[in-house]
Amino acid sequence: MRAAGAFAVAVLAAVLTGCAAGAPAAKPTSASPSASATATGDALPDPRTITGPSTAASIAQIEPVEKNPKPSLPVTVTDATGTSVTITDTSRILALDIYGTLAETVVGLGLGDKLVGRGSSNTLDVMKDLPLVTQNGHELNGEAILALRPTLVLTDTTLGPREVQDQLRASGVPVVFFDPKRSIATIGAQTKAVAHAVGLDAVGDKLVKRTDEELVTAKADIAKLAPKADADKLRVAFLYVRGTAGVFFLFGKGMGADDLISGVGAVDVASAAGITGAKPANSEALLATNPDVFLMMTDGLESTGGVDGLLKRPGVADTLAGQHRRIVDMSDGQILSFGPTTPAVLRSLADALYRPGAVG
Structure with a gap:
């Protein structure tokens, strides 16, 4: 699993480009219990008989778990690169990773107003007017x-070039690297790590608890939509493409998509076929998996x-x-973020899979 995770990160860092919001917005469950992906009492069609494309609603906002939290600083952390970093000021934060997870977490902790810039993966409303630094x-x-004068940069190895992060450290900016692996199982640890780095350990515990509770509720609601029998479940493949040339992959085990697909009550056909990491989506691979x-x-x-x-x-x-x-699509900066928005992401994808076009 460690090797698969490292390979997944390497592939994502090499091929993911140009994330931006492209779908209508939906409120996340952390703002209020969403009507999305809940049992309505209406009979749903066999999802294998549904035809045509659908777009899963993107998540517009995260309700902070605490308003105006007071960081306990200074704090010294040993980051994912083994470097000891001391943080004394969280008044001007940049949170930058290819998935959008770190900034989502900062917002969920209640420090969204301290973010001074954004990457192309950051699609929440609270960040839409911030300067782009990618x-x-x-x-x-x-x-x-550097023009934004950050007092703290939270990042990981999915973004680069690494020389930029090293340059920031050399200029005196505290730069904290986090584990780049993403899955539903990593949400809690990642949230606590970010919370510790900004001096909000107790707030981080509250955010983890809320996210865990929302995941349980979301999965229970999705189970009311998804077929119960394994033979009736949708067979889904995560297809990664950029342009019309060679960037065309099936994402298999260890890429995060397997977690996402199982989370919406479907079968990940790539993992079921023994695919680990990313595999070129040639005709042979597509026909061998033959997804719904x-x-x-x-x-x-x-x-x-x-x-x-x-x-x-x-x-x-x-x-x-x-x-x-x-084909079901969702915003590039949210679909694989695996952070505080994940319960809402699962609900949104479930709607698009099992009852496209439904409202409430």
Whole structure:
């Protein structure tokens, strides 16, 4: 699993580009119990008979678990690179990773007003007007970062070039690296690590508790939508694409997508086929897995010409998903974030899978 996780991070860092919100907004469960993906009492169709594409609503906001928290500083941490970092000031924070997780967590802890910039993965409303400090997708812009005079940078190895983060450290800015692996199982530890770095351990515990409770509720509600029998469950493949050339992968075990798909009561066909990490989505691989649904990032789908462009790729139109045009997409900066928004992400995806177009 350690090797698979490292490979997953390497693949994501190499191929993920241009994350941006591209879907309508939905309130997360942390703001209030969402009507999304709850039992309505209405009979739902067999999800395998649903045809056509659908877009899962993106998450517009996170309700802070505590308003105006008071960080207990200074704090010294040993980060994921083994470096000892002392934090004395959280008044100007940058939280930058390829998934959007770190900034989401800062907002959930109640320090959203301390964020002074954003990366292209940060799609929450509270950050939409902040200066962008990444370029060409996920490349850190050192000059733009230094111009914001951050007092703390939270990051990981999914963004680069590493020289920029090293330059920030050399200039005296505290830079804290976190574990880059993401899954539902890592949410609690990641949240606590971020909370500790900003001097809010107790608030972090509260955020973990709330997220855990929301995950339990979300999964229980989703179970009312998803077929019970294994033979009836949707067979889903996470398809990663950028453009019309060679960036075209099936995400298998250890890429986070397996957790996402099982979380919405479906079967991850890539993991079931023994695929670990990312595998080129050639005709052979697509036909061998033959999913009912392709799950994709919104910008990735758009980059390949939308549904029609995707169906022109070798092997796609021959799958069940291709024949039924069953593609579900969601905002690039949220679908694999695995943070405080994950319960709402699961609900939104469940709606798109089991009752597309439903309201409430």
